[in-house]
Amino acid sequence: CYALFQDRFTVRLSSITVRFTSSLRRGALQQVSKILPRIEQAINEQLKAEVLTRSSHSSKTSYAVVADLSEMELKKILIEKMKGNKSIQRSDEQRNLYKALVEAYESDKIILDTYEETVTLKRRRDDDADKNEEPSARPDRGSKRHREGKERESASAPTETATKSTGRSTQGSRSRQASASESALAEEPMQTTS
Template sequence: NSAFRFEERLRLLETSFNEYRQTNQVDGAVSAILGIVHQYMDQQMKEAVREVVQQKTDQLQDSLQRENDEFLRNIDENMKNVLKGLVKTQVKEQVSRLKTDLSEMELKKILIKKMEGNRSIQRSDEQRNLYKALVEAYKADKAILDTYGESTILKRRREDDDQEGPSAGPNRGSKRQKEGGEQALASTPSEKATKGSGGSTNGTQSRQ
């Protein structure tokens, strides 16, 4: 009986051990499967996150590129508008100066004709000198205009304006005429002296 009981207990132990070993194998297999599943899920999650991040990055880059292109287009358009405005302003200024210069020439021409018409140049030396200065100035402007064109007239007027300063303004034509008259009048004393000496010489000859 003792031997039978021992064998029975040994058999029960072997059965329990086999069951335990089988249970451990199942648990190990389950654990291994769960580990593989977790690893796969982690990998899939990382890949999904990477794709989302890349997609958002591409969208952000495209958006920034569009904004940058739009900004550059706006800058180009603004620069074009500014340049167009500057060109228009410069053209208007040149046209205005040209009109002023041509009107000065016309004014000189009209004054010359009026002085010739009423023969005011014969009234005094001052009138004759003013007439000569006016004619010389008109001829000089006309010669430059005929030879070199309008651009040279504008350049010369611009240089004169720079020398006269910004305060000269619209008075520059009268100032040039005044300066021409003053230059012509500067020769008056010598002419008068010549005439005076000539008169005295004639008087001496007549007395002789």
């Protein structure tokens, strides 16, 4: 009788344990799914604040300000947010992701520290080359409508000789503008804002 009671007790205890652990897992997953959007929102708010701060101190466009936020800075912000949120560290998956992010940040930091001088010199050379570049060689950043409007005005000039010479110059500038626009699109990635 005692052995039968002990067997039933063991079976009942194991089923309760299984239900309890599965309930804990579901609860943990629900908590993580509630926490992740909050973290994402906090990071986005901090990034927006950083962009606004930088743009208020500079005359750069918003794209240039976002481009200045390097991958290293973004990783650092994310690490700080994850470190501040203790409940994230309960999940093994989140802990592993955090560790991988920290390792990637540390290795990038080591590489940057090692090659910082080379990168700084290259950036200076690139900046100097951009400053020395003639204005006609730089891609025209005006809007397409604005350029087309100017071309229409020049095409409707009163004299025939002016129309012919303008037509030739706009054809040449159109091909330059098209190639400049294509190269500008290839160099500048699309950015979406929410």
